Amino acid sequence: MRKYNAENERLKLRYEQYLREAKGQDDKSIDKMRAALVKFEQSTKYKPFKSFRVDQARQFKDALSRAKTVRGKPLALTTIDATLRLVKGFFHWLAGQQGFKKVVTYSEVEYFNNNRNDARAAHAQRAVQYPSTKAAHHAFQAMSDGTEIERRNKAMFAFLVITGARIGAVSSLRLKHINLIDGYVFQDGREVRTKAGKTFTTWFFPMHPDYLACFTKWVIYLRDEKMFGPEDALFPQPERRLVNGKFVFDTVSGDIYANGSVVNKVFKEAFAQVQMHPYGAHSIRKTLVQEMNDRHLALAEQKAWSQNLGHENFATTVSSYLPVSDQQQGALIRALEVA
Template sequence: MSRSYKGITLKHHRVYSAQDLMVAFKVSKNTVSNWVIAGLQRVDQERPHLFRGATVNTFHDARRKRDRTSLRPGEFKCTGCNMAIFPVPGTVVEEPSRNGTKLLSARCSECGGHVYRFASVAKKEPCAGQPDPNTTETCAHEENTSARSRIGISHTNFCGPNERLLYAWQKHAGQFSDKTIDRHLTAIRWLEDFLDGKPFVKLTLEDCYAVRDHLKASLHPGAPNPKSKSTVQHTASHLRDFFEWLLKQPEHRRLPAGLPDALRLPRAAYSASLPKAPKAYPSLEEARNLLKGMPSKTTIQKRDRAIFALAFLGALRADTSISLRLGDVDCTGAKIIQNADTARTKNGKSLQIAWFPIPEDLRAAVIDWVAFMEGAGFTPEDALFPQKNAFNGRRTFPARRNQPIAPMTSCHSVSVAFEVACNGHHTKYTPHSAKHTIAAERDRRRLTSEQRKAWSENMGHENEQITSSHYGKLTHDRRLALLEHLPLEDEEREVLDLANEEKIAFFDQFVETFNSSRKRGS
């Protein structure tokens, strides 16, 4: 088994304990200790030992690069670990080979397997005399370096004085989703960089005022690094939440109580930012044409077509659609089961989604894919969109397996499917644009008030306000086109001949909008 850990990447901004590393990399405590001996930097010398995610990633990247370079004195190449290692002290022995060359044998300090190396007598001494199983060349020959035995400041030092505090905050933030934690940590790490790594225990109001002024200045279009209104709002909000938690910690209760309020920006500051451009989204007919242009010869191409079509069929987020199981799509009942226990849904929301009325070509792409998966031997517990290696070039998949095929952990395949669909098109649409398309379709159709409410709830929204406020907004070209066809003031306007049911629905919608506006005003 390869032990290069190439497929494992930790969160860059997070702080991990030794136990977290053991779980993430599926290794023992001794292995983590060997990494520390080999040069993995801890955040400090206190216990429990903590590690910055970026530091661990850099450490393993450097070790993997050693596989592509020549061995240093005392190193062996372990084929099991697929990397250069130093052997366990005292295990290096010389064995004769058939052609008379010198062959050194030892035991790998990582996996315990046997390693071999052809070497002369001159190369045996550093191998046999290695004082530590993972001593680096810098430490072994520190007389050739300016920083003796890791004494000094490393250029790859990601660890600051706030790591242990942030680890405690991560424990507190466990009530949130992983994405929410990552967004908050991004804002906190930005604050740390802005203050040049200043310990949070020494924060002052002047620091917060400087942060607030910087955020205000970044809203101007001419700023060196301009930020959008949404970015500034969320950054300030995340930092205020962090400060409110910080003031409750025993060692930080002497900080100024006004830290959270010092980050409040005036409304006039947000007015200086450029208006946010409406997100581009295709019409249903345009999506139908994009699907027709997608190739459908190979299994992966059929999968991409189904991924693209399902985004419109259920108005699904990319992370939700890629995490669905085969049994979650009911072609007979024309619905999608969004189960929060098995799929990655927003806010852990479970929902039964009725298929939206979209062109038959889009529906057929999903139905054909489900039929193909069932015919290939996949079970309802398997992923709806498995990875490429799940097919193994076979027409049928073996029915007997120990575990169901798990969904992909990344929604990259959804982005790829939309890139394939938009290949050669003048606009590159994102996976999230499908939700905007379905929301805009609600406004284009003549629906009753009850039907509009059902449409919004089928999208997973608690009320129609969410659909109207955040999705399906008019683009610049669409807005101009509609205004051009408005009648002039002195033109005779056409009187709408509405049926009684349409009149009742129109009045109900007016009353609902009026009541909701009164509630917001109060």
Template structure:
């Protein structure tokens, strides 16, 4: 049975057992058995059977390529079981079609259903001669055959043969790190795989302090090659934690327990590495342009515009935005309940956050969008940002007892909405995460006192202001220069002006009042200086 599977779901650094493959690709274990009978290799014959993610990925990719290849002369495509088959010669028969073609009929060896295809007169003669002389049909045009799909460990092309014992201990470490989110787990595995490749797949039970020393120097050299300090430090940290765990496992306890210490990077090791790059984020004018430029003629377009507006107003991360349901947003209190049991928050942390005071129009866009969903029949348990298929089939929303509309499984839809917004506004391609830097900078501008600054930071999901200041919207040289220019010109806000600016952004001022106009003036001037 040939069916297209998204091979990118198989992560190359992971190790999969049969159960994990079944869960990842929604297949039965018998399907995995059939894959193994063809060309998919397990790491060894021991139970449980384990498969390298890179080989599983390559196997599924090869299957996709096969489906795109032109059928070979004696090959049929069975429309019953979707297989590309080589029927038994005795099942072949021919029927004359037009003056230039014939119909070839045969029986599918997979499902025993009839298959057929049109062939030319020349192909008919070639196949008949082959059948009469008992030549295998696969040999008729073998030069047009597919690239072999076997996953092999080629010793002649510099490919290092992996060690099954390493794969099994990595599989155990995967189970140990299941308490972390997927991205963190993948970062650990990437660090381990890079170390394994550097050592040419040396068995982990034979690690020496010299191996760790050589790899530390290798990481320092990568820093000289332009890799950032942060990525190098994280890779070394992940690897140290893995080896600490490794020394506690059966069969690895005789390893030198000081090996992780040899991976400790000094400041000298990181001296040549690139510093942390300043993150690009939009100005308030660009944010307004992005949202106002997006079309809103259809419900799908209104959804995409609401995604971008919600990212700024809610301050949620992309994965959390994609997994929100209608019940999580209170348009009266202007609150978002990020319930970690349903919303994909960072570190599975639940929090109740307020809408950020950015622009009244953004708030209204969200309120109108949510009301429109309610009018169409969407309910509390339904996704706040439904997939296109559900938006096109709104008639099914009226069915009593229907299942809830599912949220997106990834944050890709949020990224696509941002890409569209930036294209419509003709601004740089800002990412959903740039919103976090934008909000940090905005908070720095308007929340100068301790209380508002702490509230702003906690609304971003940070436990302390220090985290916000350390990792987001770091001050650039241009920003520092503008501050000094303001100080030279004597542009300093009084405490009353700061309080008025904060009240304006918190929407506590009556539109049209003198205080509102003064607050708008202060806000506009401050944003222009950015």
């Protein structure tokens, strides 16, 4: 079976250029677009986009509903909805291109819309498990620090708790971004893998002092004993050494990681080793927002806490990280005194 269509590939390259240069999208977003279009092409047996018909959109939606994951399970509603939106975006762009204005109409592109019930279900907020401050500290205390890599991992866990930084940022930070004297990390979007390339300052959250002490000790160790410079990684990759004829990875190299997968792995394993749920590293952001709520801070203090997490809009912190469940809603309303 044919695995590609040369004409389609040229159009996809033009669309990729449009997304990157006109819309400012990154490689990760473009890769998702390409994967979605390949699924569409598979459903049409790689017919040229110029032969688009409404029936192809219907058939594509049917194909997605029947598709299975590698584990044999149906595709998640969120996956189907995202795939349809990406393909629709391409054909919406295509409808405005020279030579396609009579081939693809904007009204025909609407056939890629998901049905309302599935779209609503795909975007519904779901409860995300996150550790309590007590559980996080318990896991942190149980982490070993006998080797250089173990000390790095423990400092990484501590840093996540006092900053709530995203894993991409944590894996790409360098020593120059840390200010121990004033107590903050400068997340420079030009150099650090922050969300949407945002640049902002995160002051260390006032959590248990053990975290800051551990992290401070690590930074001083890198600067004073390892003699690392400003451009060296804050949480470096291991360095390969040959010991007794075998390669070992027991020291750090100074190089940053290509992505944040190791950060997530370290965080999950810290909880797993004390027989707790293996929380993902991103969940600590919910822990920090819950801590903000529990402290009953003034509105200005809550806003500062929110900005510290990189949220420009305080509503993002409340709606995404501090949702009120149906049970909580009822309890809170019932507890209100009648004026």
